[in-house]
Amino acid sequence: MSEIKTAVETVLKQVELPDGGNLISRDMIRALRVDGGVVRFVIEAQSAESAKRMEPLRQVAERAAASVAGVTSASAVLSAPTAGKAPPQLKVGGHAKPQEGVMKPAGVKTILAIGSGKGGVGKSTVSANLAVALARAGKRVGLLDADIHGPSQPRMFGLTAKPASPDGKTIIPLEAHGVTVMSIGSMLAEDKAVVWRGPMLMGALQQMLMQVEWGTKDVLIVDLPPGTGDVQLSLCQKSEVAGAIVVSTPQDVALLDARKALDAFATLNTPVLGLIENMAVFTCPHCGKDSHIFGHGGVVTEAEKMGLPLLAQLPIDLDTRLGGDGGQPIALGDSAMAQSYAQLADRLIKSGIV
Numbered sequence: 001m002s003e004i005k006t007a008v009e010t011v012l013k014q015v016e017l018p019d020g021g022n023l024i025s026r027d028m029i030r031a032l033r034v035d036g037g038v039v040r041f042v043i044e045a046q047s048a049e050s051a052k053r054m055e056p057l058r059q060v061a062e063r064a065a066a067s068v069a070g071v072t073s074a075s076a077v078l079s080a081p082t083a084g085k086a087p088p089q090l091k092v093g094g095h096a097k098p099q100e101g102v103m104k105p106a107g108v109k110t111i112l113a114i115g116s117g118k119g120g121v122g123k124s125t126v127s128a129n130l131a132v133a134l135a136r137a138g139k140r141v142g143l144l145d146a147d148i149h150g151p152s153q154p155r156m157f158g159l160t161a162k163p164a165s166p167d168g169k170t171i172i173p174l175e176a177h178g179v180t181v182m183s184i185g186s187m188l189a190e191d192k193a194v195v196w197r198g199p200m201l202m203g204a205l206q207q208m209l210m211q212v213e214w215g216t217k218d219v220l221i222v223d224l225p226p227g228t229g230d231v232q233l234s235l236c237q238k239s240e241v242a243g244a245i246v247v248s249t250p251q252d253v254a255l256l257d258a259r260k261a262l263d264a265f266a267t268l269n270t271p272v273l274g275l276i277e278n279m280a281v282f283t284c285p286h287c288g289k290d291s292h293i294f295g296h297g298g299v300v301t302e303a304e305k306m307g308l309p310l311l312a313q314l315p316i317d318l319d320t321r322l323g324g325d326g327g328q329p330i331a332l333g334d335s336a337m338a339q340s341y342a343q344l345a346d347r348l349i350k351s352g353i354v
Helices: 002-012 048-052 055-066 123-136 198-210 230-238 252-267 298-306 318-326 336-350
Strands: 029-035 038-044 073-079 108-115 141-145 174-176 179-183 217-223 241-248 272-277 310-313
Touching: 002 029, 002 038, 002 055, 038 055, 055 073, 108 123, 108 230, 123 141, 123 179, 123 217, 123 241, 123 318, 123 336, 198 230, 230 241, 230 252, 241 252, 241 298, 252 272, 252 298, 272 298, 298 310, 310 336
Parallel strands: 038 073, 108 217, 108 241, 141 179, 141 217, 241 272, 272 310
Antiparallel strands: 029 038, 174 179
């Protein structure tokens, strides 16, 4: 889908304005979405008066987008600020309003939770790279960063823009590397702390699940906060989670907390699809010697004891860290680590989970 989006942006650069520039250089395109072969976008004029004169240009832009290979239909809408009226503001967080039925976006086929018993085990890194690997395998993927107190997905995907809200209720998520991403971190300044109690966390989760235009998705990966708190409880009780994957490092302290996460999912009747052992080994780039910095085989033993699949063993890898910090997940490339994530994605696809 990202290839189609890039191609649409390229043809829109050729739609020139009477007073100079084009739709892209003048930053007039908003909410460009690709869902299958269907393309939708908004052309934002400077004023309501200028919007009235731009209908021919809208038609040209629509035809240009429709001409892109792989596009089955294109729809463009003109928009402009309303005189004397401020744009609607989206309130983030707040106490959740009671909602009938389950919290599951209509176009999402499968919700997959990625959890951990404690922080620092690489859960968000695994979530980001698994999302990219599934997208590269041809799946339509959404990623919800539900780690509200410590959101990291905007940095990992190189996202600096703020999601749009045309009406103060609907949220248009951001897209990068073929993945649709929603995070509280994109709504607030990067250094802004989220100091919220449980009901506000539940309200934010409900917003990010149900007010976001996710579109049609094969899978929505939910990057959970560490531990077994309000977000895990709300997600598993109020939405249809197909299953959870628990990430842990091999050492005993991490496994103590991982067992609590496994018990929490069992208590909430959420199937655990398997475990991932992260930071399993470090291979010295100079001498080639393997060092088991966090112990050896702890997650393997735990998976065997509990009768759960060991989905992957991932090493400590410098390029993975650099990719996450730089907004380019390692799964985008063809390295050994990228292949590990591709194999993980393939395993989930072949098992019918995704």
